[in-house]
Amino acid sequence: MIYPLVKEMAAVGAPVRVPVAVACRILGFSKQGYYNACWDPHAWNPTSDHPKGRACDIVFGSLGHFPKGTDKTNGDRLAEWLVTNADTWGVNYVIWQGRVWNSARANQGWRPYTGGGIYNPADATGGHFDHIHLSQH
Ligand SMILES: [Zn+2]
16 A cells, blocks of 8 residues: 555655655555645645645654654654755755754754744644654755
């Protein structure tokens, strides 16, 4: 089974093209249902990259919960892979586990995520503990 995220990332014309085989390897492909949401109006944060079609959220475990075990490990692996391969795949910034990595500040590595005045960084969803936010150039 190919999950929507994997399919979408591999699609011709996708802003960030990750081959299915690569995505499956990164994620240690299993039957865990990770959810992805890319485009939406994001009315609560209209300057977000989501309504511009430049962002995806990848949920590990379930929304609203701090992921554990394999879910957490898979999120860590994907986040690190996105950072490591940022140039190749046009990664602008990644938010995961209360931290943000920005390509424009790559030399600073992962920095604490403040929530930008919109999200509560201590919250599972607000702090991006339950999902990776991926923005693309
Ligand atoms: Zn997002």
